Amino acid sequence: xxxxxxxxxxxxxxxxxxxxxxxxxxxxxxxxxxxxxxxxxxxxxxxxxxxxxxxxxxxxxxxxxxxxxxxxxxxxxxxxxxxxxxxxxxxxxxxxxxxxxxxxxxxxxxxxxxxxxxxxxxxxxxxxxxxxxxxxxxxxxxxxxxxxxxxxxxxxxxxxxxxxxxxxxxxxxxxxxxxxxxxxxxxxxxxxxxxxxxxxxxxxxxxxxxxxxxxxxxxxxxxx
Numbered sequence: 001x002x003x004x005x006x007x008x009x010x011x012x013x014x015x016x017x018x019x020x021x022x023x024x025x026x027x028x029x030x031x032x033x034x035x036x037x038x039x040x041x042x043x044x045x046x047x048x049x050x051x052x053x054x055x056x057x058x059x060x061x062x063x064x065x066x067x068x069x070x071x072x073x074x075x076x077x078x079x080x081x082x083x084x085x086x087x088x089x090x091x092x093x094x095x096x097x098x099x100x101x102x103x104x105x106x107x108x109x110x111x112x113x114x115x116x117x118x119x120x121x122x123x124x125x126x127x128x129x130x131x132x133x134x135x136x137x138x139x140x141x142x143x144x145x146x147x148x149x150x151x152x153x154x155x156x157x158x159x160x161x162x163x164x165x166x167x168x169x170x171x172x173x174x175x176x177x178x179x180x181x182x183x184x185x186x187x188x189x190x191x192x193x194x195x196x197x198x199x200x201x202x203x204x205x206x207x208x209x210x211x212x213x214x215x216x217x218x219x220x221x222x223x224x
Contacts, residue, residue, distance in 0.1 A: 019074040025166050026070050030063045045116055058110035065104045066165065072096040073159045077152075093155075097140045100158070105133040117187050124191040131195075132161040153206065160198040168194035 032040045038050045049055050075081055075092035082089045112125035139154035171190040175181065 019071070022074075022163065022166050023067065023071055025169065026067050029165070029169065030066060033060070033063055046114070049114055054110065055114060058107040061103050062107040062111060065099045065107075069096055069099050069104050069162060070165075072099070073155075073162055076155055076159070093143070097136055100136050100162075101133060101140070105129055105136070108132070115191070117184055117191065121184075121188050121191045124188075124195075128161060128164065128195045132158065135161065156202055157199065160202045161195050164195035164198055167198055171197075 033043070037043075039047070043050055043059075046055070046059075072092045072095040075089060076096065078089075108125075109129045112122065112129050115122045115125045135154050135158040139151055139158055142148075142151040142154055168190050171193050172186065175186050175190065179186075
């Protein structure tokens with residue numbers, strides 16, 4: 001019993017540490033833009049379109065919701081919160097879903113059409129954004145249908161794509177530090193790897209979990 005409690009505490013602490021790291025990274029990403037200047041960081045590469053009202057609305061809508069989406073989504077996967085603070089789970093879930101479906105994903109789609117790089121890089125974000133919206137919508141619908149097993153699966157997929165904003169910067173840092181390549185090639189690689197890599201990890205996790213479950217069922221049948 002003590003071992004189980006200790007394991008739960010360790011898992012909770014590890015998740016809290018990861019979310020703190022992700023949140024700090026997201027804050028670092030969006031904080032330069034709170035000055036509302038048009039010539040900072042990423043916006044330096046957008047001087048040809050930053051004068052467009054619809055692009056600025058999309059950009060600032062996207063970054064203003066990103067940290068909230070990241071943090072609210074983090075509460076969805078804690079069994080401790082789900083069992084002991086179910087209302088917090090529901091409120092966090094609604095915040096995550098509605099901000100993502102109504103603001104973060106639609107604004108991200110506008111930005112995807114103006115993504116840096118060639119058409120292959122743009123294609124990455126044009127695939128990522130609808131998938132992000134669709135996974136979240138499926139998670140929301142399965143919750144309404146009280147299919148909580150499917151709900152968890154879809155929301156894990158959704159959050160994996162939410163974390164692509166972080167993994168993109170991590171991959172950029174790794175490639176920029178340890179490999180020499182043209183900036184266009186680097187951005188092409190990280191644009192695809194940032195979300196495809198996350199989904200591969202998630203689907204591998206689901207496959208291993210299913211395999212483990214099937215082995216357990218087979219072993220029980222053998223005992224019977």
